[in-house]
Amino acid sequence: MTSGCVNVALLTLLALVTACHGEPAPRHVTVFAAASMGQVLDQLREPFKAICVDCDLRVEISGSRVGVAKIADQHLPADLVITADADLIDDVLRPEHTAFNAAFAVNALVLAVSPDSSVHAELARGSKWQQVLLEPEVRIGHADPAQAPVGYRTLMALDLNDRVASDNLKTGAQIAARLDRKYMRDDVSKLTVALATNAVDVAFIYLSEAEQQSLQFVRLDPRIDFSDHTKNDVYATARYTTPALASYPARNIRGTAALYGLTVPKNAEHPDMGYALARLLLSPKGREVAAKAHVTILSHPRVSGASALPLE
Known part of the structure; x- marks a missing residue:
């Protein structure tokens, strides 16, 4: 065997060893978020990376009714859901798809x-x-x-x-x-x-x-x-x-303040990271980022459906 062939074989072997024993595959942390939260979440990518170095934050932006329908109707997994109407979580996702709802921010x-x-x-x-x-x-x-x-x-x-x-x-x-x-x-x-x-x-x-x-x-x-x-x-x-949306029926609503809600669904693949991102959003750093994006985080989230949650 020539030295060139040996080198090729050695490099191939090293590549295989690296693939087997190298860095772990990234954890894909999925967020279904209201479109108006897009910039806030984008600015939190780097701080979140410091919390979870092997996490790949994937944010899917849409209207909030579409976001909750992904969970309730399409049964797609998400580690965190953020809506521009906190009531959507109570009306569509609780209690079948999630245990709690935290109203955490307000807009105008x-x-x-x-x-x-x-x-x-x-x-x-x-x-x-x-x-x-x-x-x-x-x-x-x-x-x-x-x-x-x-x-x-x-x-x-x-x-x-x-x-x-x-x-x-x-x-x-x-x-x-x-x-x-x-x-x-x-x-x-x-x-x-x-x-x-x-x-x-x-x-x-x-x-x-x-x-x-x-x-x-x-x-x-x-x-x-x-x-x-x-x-x-x-x-x-x-x-x-x-109007009705997919299997989500028409809903008669009354006006309330524009409170945003968040939750970690029961089908979350990485619920620990969903809670970690929620804590980051509610932390002083998250509040600073949100304030620069002109989103007002409440001093205390209003949690329904659970008495104790790992949000602090």
């Missing part, structure tokens, strides 16, 4: 404006959004209420507007009637793309997304923006029946 609904739209100048001159959105040429972006909480919160905000606004600004029902499926997107992340590309003039999205994308936006009245749990009695006057 705003009206964001495309940087290339003439609507921006109109609003800057003092025109009220309730009047501007009645103009036939204004393209109003909105999320699919069958897939994303921001979609049904948009419709409920328009309903609430007509309950709290002055008479000349009670145009919510008229604006809702103008919503065109042509300008509807699956979730909030796709709405920000539509705004950035001037595919729509305005869109109802979360404050966190507007700030993250440096979009101009109009703050809504706190009585209609779902940002304050102390106003739940006002929010609750708005109701909406969400």
Whole structure:
């Protein structure tokens, strides 16, 4: 045997030995997350890597109703689920698919404006959004209420507007009637793309997304923006029946503050890492990252379904 053949054989043997005794295969930690939590989770990748060096964090972003349907309907495994409506976890996943629900963060609904739209100048001159959105040429972006909480919160905000606004600004029902499926997107992340590309003039999205994308936006009245749990009695006057999604039936809901929920499903392949990521999110580091992304983490998560959880 020539020396060249020996070298090839030796290298092949070393490769086989390394494959058998080398670094362990990475653990794929799967998260089904609300689209508006995408940037927060992306910024937590490196801190999470310090906790679990052999973990590969896989974040699947979607509307929250789609996320819970992956567990309840498709029976796909996930190590952590984060929704933009904490009630979805109670309504769809508990108790069959998970034992607990932790409401841990809050957001606010705003009206964001495309940087290339003439609507921006109109609003800057003092025109009220309730009047501007009645103009036939204004393209109003909105999320699919069958897939994303921001979609049904948009419709409920328009309903609430007509309950709290002055008479000349009670145009919510008229604006809702103008919503065109042509300008509807699956979730909030796709709405920000539509705004950035001037595919729509305005869109109802979360404050966190507007700030993250440096979009101009109009703050809504706190009585209609779902940002304050102390106003739940006002929010609750708005109701909406969400469309059916797969085997998940239509759901009659009432308005509540835009609380985010998280849980570790029973089908988690790495539940210890799901809890580790949840703890990181609720830690001072996680709060710092979330604050920079304009997501407000509650001082104490509101846990239902279990008295003691490894979240601290």
